[in-house]
Amino acid sequence: MGKARKAGGLDPAAICRSSDPMAVRELLSKIGDTWTIFVILSLDLLGGRARFSELERSVPGISQRMLSSTLKNLERDGLVIREVFAEVPPRVEYEMTALGKSLLRPTLGLVDWAKANWEQVRQAQSDYDAP
Known part of the structure; x- marks a missing residue:
């Protein structure tokens, strides 16, 4: 100490x-930002690779702009790769890298903790906010 x-x-x-x-x-x-955890978990549920539109549908409440920004940040940090296919219209897919996949276990642990303790936290908030 x-x-x-x-x-x-x-x-x-x-x-x-x-x-x-x-x-x-x-x-x-x-x-730990608002959207990164949901995008990472969605990519995992979608098999580790998904199109932008699939991710947009799977992350509740995310705007196109925020999803685009989050994916760019994940790509910049080496957690996701972006592949553009020369098709008409162009197709873009995002895939978790090995580094991104290594984030799954701690992320799922945090989600499990949140699920297990949400009621306690909500009760503590209610007690704190009570007059």
Whole structure:
């Protein structure tokens, strides 16, 4: 525990167990955004590869613009690859990379935790909000 303390508080490197806590924070922020988890889980349910329109139908409430932005970010981060087929009209498919697939297990663990604990969280919110 002594290593985690620094003058003025906790050592950020000890909190996330990394020599680069800002990089960890940035990546967790991207992965944990509103849509990334749903897109990753949808891709998995669709067999690891899907067209834009299939993803749009499978992610409830996502706009085309947000899906496009999320997929671009996932591609940039190496979690998804985009393949364009020279057809008329053009066909584009997205596929999870090995790195993207490695994110499934922790994501499913987080989803399982949320399902198992949602009622408790909701009750805590209700208790907190009560006058």
